[in-house]
Amino acid sequence: MKRFFIVSMIILxxxxxxxxxxxxxEPTRENGIEISVDSVDIDVVTEGDTFWIxxxxxxxxxxxxxxxxxxxxxxDPEIISYQDVSTAGTIAGHxxxxxxxxxxxxxxxxxYSLTPLSGEGSIVNLEFQAFSNGSTDLEIVNxxxxxxxxx
Numbered sequence: 399m400k401r402f403f404i405v406s407m408i409i410l411x412x413x414x415x416x417x418x419x420x421x422x423x424e425p426t427r428e429n430g431i432e433i434s435v436d437s438v439d440i441d442v443v444t445e446g447d448t449f450w451i452x453x454x455x456x457x458x459x460x461x462x463x464x465x466x467x468x469x470x471x472x473x474d475p476e477i478i479s480y481q482d483v484s485t486a487g488t489i490a491g492h493x494x495x496x497x498x499x500x501x502x503x504x505x506x507x508x509x510y511s512l513t514p515l516s517g518e519g520s521i522v523n524l525e526f527q528a529f530s531n532g533s534t535d536l537e538i539v540n541x542x543x544x545x546x547x548x549x
Contacts, residue, residue: 432456433541440536442477442528452520460516468508469541474534475502482525490521
């Protein structure tokens with residue numbers, strides 16, 4: 399029974415990872431899809447100001463069936479605070495994104511659609527508010543695209 403459980407877990411993990419395509423850091427596709435943040439270093443001049451940060455991708459072909467993405471955004475919670483998420487005006491605008499707070503300074507951003515992403519440009523916009531004067535780096539980690547059928 400224990401062997402059956404272990405084999406079952408290995409098979410489930412394999413099928414879960416099969417649909418994932420990690421693209422931040424080491425692209426898995428030959429064409430080298432790139433994910434970028436429009437502002438990697440935020441300098442806060444005035445406390446209370448709000449601003450939007452856009453996350454973008456290089457060209458995506460609709461034939462890839464990329465129907466979901468997921469990533470973590472790291473920032474200094476003593477300098478800025480997350481306010482809102484929007485996909486309006488992006489290539490992912492046909493569905494909504496969601497954000498989970500995992501820890502102070504760590505957001506998990508997710509998006510899912512039955513219609514695949516295609517084209518290039520912004521995929522999500524995140525609104526922040528300046529909490530205090532200073533500077534913070536933004537870092538995207540564990541960026542994954544997946545076809546919507548597998549997740």
